[in-house]
Structure formats: structure tokens, C-alpha cells
Amino acid sequence: MLLPLFVLLPLLAFALLCFLPKHFERSISGIALTSVLFVLLMFAWTLVFWIRGGFVPLSYTGFTLFSSADYVFAVNFYMDAASIVFFGITCLLTILVLLFSKYYMHRDPGFRRFHLTILFFFAGLALVICSGNFEMLFVGWECIGISSFLLISFYRDRYLPTKNSLKVFALYRIADALFIVALWYAHHLFEKNVQFTEFTSLINEHGNSLVILGALFLVVAMIKSAQFPFSYWLPRAMEGPTTSSAIFYGALSVHIGLFLLLRTSPFWEGSTALRALIAILGLLSALIATSITRVQSSAKTQIAYASITQIGIMFIELAAGLHSLVLFHFVSNAFLRTYQLLISPSIVSYLVHYQFYTFVPPAQKIQNGFLGKIRATLFILGLKEWNMDSAMTRLIWQPLKSAGQWLQFLDRMPAALTGVALVVLPAYGAYGANVPHGMVDGVTWVSAILSILLFVRAYANTGTALTCWTQIFFGQIFASVFLSARAGADVHTILFYLTGILAAYLSGVLCLKLLDRTSRLNLMDYHGYMYEHPILGNVFFITCLAMMVFPITPSFIGEEILLRSIPVDHGALVAIFALGYVLSGICVMRLFAKVFFGPHEKTYHEIAYRSS
Secondary structure, eight states, X not given: OOTTHHHXXXXXXXXXXXXXXXXXXXXXXXXXXXXXXXXXXXXXXXXXXXXXXXXXXXXXXXXXXEEOSSOEEEEEEEEOHHHHHHHHHXXXXXXXXXXXXXXXTTTOTTHXXXXXHHHHHHHHHHHHHHBSBHHHXXXXXXXXXXXXHHHHTSSTTSHHHHHHHHHHHHHHHHHHHHHHHHHHHHHHHHSSOOBGGGHHHHHHHHGGGGHHHHHHHHHHHHHHTTXXXXXXXXXXXXXXXXXXXXXXXXXXXGGHHHHHHHHTHHHHTTOHHHHHHHHHHXXXXXHHHHHHHTTOOOHHHHHHHHHHHHHHHHHHHHHTTOHHHHHHHHHHHHHHHHHHHHTHHHHHHHHHHHHHHTOOOOOOOOOOSXXXXXXXXXXXXXXXXXGHHHHHIIIIIHHHHHHHHTTGGGGGOHHHHHHHHHHHHHHHHHHGGGSOHHHHXXXXXXXXXXXXXXXXXXXXXXXXXXXXXXXXXXXXXXXXXXXXXXXXXXXXXXXXXXXXXXXXXXXXXXXXXXXTOTTTOBSSSOOOTTTTOHHHHHHHHHHHHHHTTOTTSHHHHHHHHHHHTXXXXXXXXXXXXXXXXXXXXXXXXXXXXXXHSSOOSOOSSOOOOTTO
């Protein structure tokens, strides 16, 4: 089967581009475009094979990456009608955007970096669309999130792209945490790793028990598809190049939440309440996004909220069971938004010319009646984007930052934390089975609380980068302690989890030391060291991915094993783990952005001002 090549070819092109000089624009564009064209040709052959087979879903069973007594990570691929439509549009639009970018990004200093990120995004999206189980889908899901962060902060010497990339990543991280919780619940519900080919039999066996699983995936899809009240992240994601905005936030990435609902439709289609909730949320998102679109002065922001409106309508269609209509609506919306975003610079130029020479403002009538006040209220709410961003800041991020300020005493406790970790971990690895139950509960909850406190402090830390990096490391250590204690894991599983974390910590310390300014490198401002140390910055970025348990180290599989071993009646511990998962990722990316992104402090080069 050709399905694995859909992911491997763009990754191979990605590896080739890493060794090309930055100024080889023709070779960079040619390799990227050729790889996607080959994928399109293989997809066309697969499409013919699918049609001749009577539209029966295609599946490919590869190899098992890891297996244990109750956990299997298998490399499987699966393609049905939804996958065919989504992947076909992905190939076509990626080719169009790469062709456009060859000229649009010409002589841009980040030309190669842009194509590298697009290829990585394409591979992640192919993995999401063609995956045969939830584990592989989650790996692709994570790849899309990281590539989004990189493309939003593409102009990394500026303040606003860097800040907005962190805002978007924070919401993405919440969706990732809920996804992991859904996988944990599915593991206990089905008592095995779920393959998409088994959905029919699972539905018949479990029935109403799937409602909770469907609700979790609904929230994940709402965040990824920017539905209310998470709609505010989409226009902020437009800080990247126009071509990346077209393929990411106009056409493909923003529709992945919709694809997730299509893939998991057996979990919620049998629940009238969930279907009604999806329809209501879609209608609410469409109405609110429309009211915002009509008062925005930025072309990109208007297109972003217009896309949210259409996705809200797709949610309604999906709730009504009109899957074919949803796919047709997706195709038309994806092409339209891509076209609108690619020509948006020309639209702005034309409208400025029109307004300067021929525009006549309409007569304004002040209405003091009830309808006039309603209209004025909607106008103000639209301008403020219904306060979604400020509400999220006041209700979640600001309280966390305030709580972190009260935990400054943790900055002076690295030695004590080291001693506790070095004693507790080996003890549980060697004697976990013989420890009294009461002591297990005590160590579990103390470790869980310590983990969250360390992450909260790291989130609010404006001191030295090395102190913050150490706090994140010990937060991960204590997270492994409470997961191991509750799961009853042996020393091999604990070491399997800690391998990537420890290697990441040591590598990160070395990178920060090599900057030779760690004593003065505070996290109050952005330092922009990527300008002077691009290689060191790239190494530290990979280190950050390992620290946040991205699927490139053994820690990812170790975390999956430990989490799934937590009994289903310990939901509070899973909630604490999810909170720590969110905070750890945000802290790591915040640290990386503060050190390597933003305006550089030296003035011997062009500086982007804060208002840019």
C-alpha cells in the first residue's frame, strides 16, 4: 500500500532541505513541490483503487512500534470517504500555495525555513488524515500544533508575532491535554488500543458509555476549529506570511476539528443531547463570528471570522447527519478562503485607492430607540471580539500568573527538590509493590501538588532562564512520581519515561550556558538570541520539544503507559496530569520564545518596533 509514503515523502524532502544552503531558492522550492506532487500522484492511484473496490475503506497494517501487557503503539493507516476528500484537498492546496510562495517569499531571509515548516505541517496533516488509530492521529495532531507555532512566529524578530504564537499555542496545548484524557478514557472503556476499523463493533458493545468520550472530542474540535468561545485565536494566527495563513488558517488546519468530529462521529451520533449541543454551538459561533466580521478593519481578520462562520454552519450540518454536505461545504470553503487570503494584499491596495479617490461615506443616523441600542451594543461587542481574549486572560492566565508570584520560595529550593526526587523515584522503582497503600496515596498527592506548583511558578517566573528551566524539569520529575506511584509501575517503566526528560534537561542547561549570559538572561523581556545564535536556537528548540514530551523521545510512550495504568476511578489525578501537561508545554515554549525570539537587544541591525 502507498499510504505510508504519504507521510514519508514530505519528511524525506524535509530532511533534504535541511542540508541545502538558504540562498538555493530554486532547489528548495523544487524539492518541496516535487515531493508533494509525487504524493498527489500516489493519492490519485489510491483513489482509483478505492473507486474500483466499491468505495470500501482502505486500511494498512504496518508494524508495532511498542507493545506491553496492556498498551500497543501500532503504525496503522486508514482511509475512508472523509480521508479521501480531506487529503485530496490538502495535496491540491499545498501545491498551489508552494507555487505561489516561490515568488511571494522570494529573497525572504526565511525562505528555506518557511518551506521546511510547510513540509512538516503537510506530513503531520497527512498523519492525522490517514492514521488508523488514535495514537498515530495524536502524533500528527502534535506536529500540526508545533508547525502552527513556528509559522505564526515566522517573523520572529517582532514582538506581536511572538506573543500571538504563544497565545495560540496555549489554546492548542489545552486541546492536546483533553485529547490525551480522551485517549485515557477510551483505553479504560474499550480495554485496548482502538483501531478505526473496529468502530462498528465497539458502538454495538458500549452504546451510551460513549457520550463522555464524544463530549471530550467535541471540546477538542471546538478549540482546533476556533468555535466560540475559542474563536479569538484564529485572527491572531494571521501574523505569519499570507501564504501560510492561506493554507493553515483559511483552508486546512482550521478544519481539522471538523475532521476529528467526522472521524469520531460514532461516539456522539447516538446521543440526541450531544447532537443538539453541536448544532447550538455551531449556530452560536456562526452568529457571533458574523457580527465580528462586519466591523473589522483588517482584511485577514474579516476572512478569519468569515471562515469561522462557515465552520459553525458545518457543525450544524454535521449534527443533522449530512456528512456528504459537510465534505462539499469544506471543499468550497477551503478553496474560497485560500483564494481570498492569497489576494488579500491586492484587495487592501485596491480599497485604499478606492477610498482615497471615490469613496463617499454614507449618512449616519443616530438611533436612540431599543433597536438602535441593540445595534450599537453588537457593534461594540464586534469591535472587541466579544471580549473572548480578555475573558480568557482574566479567568485563566492572570490568576495563574498571580498564583505563581506567591511561589517565589520555590526558586531557592532546587537542592531540596533534587534530594526528594533522588530518594522517592528509586524507592518506588524498587519497592513500589511492597509500599503500604496509605503511603502510596500520600506520595501520589504530594508529588502531584508539587508538580503543579512548580509549573505554576515556572509560568510566572521572570527571573533567570536557567532557574525556570530547572523548575520545569522538576515539575516533570514529580509528575512521573505521582503517575508511577498510582500506576504501580516498575523501575524500567519509570526510567523509560525519564530518559527523554533527563537528556532534554542536560541539553537545555548546556545550551543556556553556551549563551554565556545566563546570569543576566531574565525572562522579563524578549531577547531575540536567534539572530546571533541560530544553530544553538534550533538545538534548544528540539530540546524543548523533548522536555514537553513531544513524540520524538521514549518519554512520550512512557507517559502514555503510565497514564493509561491509572484506574478509571482516579479522574482527579488525570485532571491534575492534564493541567500539568498544559502548563509544562506553555512554560517550555514561553522560555524558548523569551530567550530566542523577539527584537534583539543590540542595535547594529534593523529592529522591528513593538507596535509592528
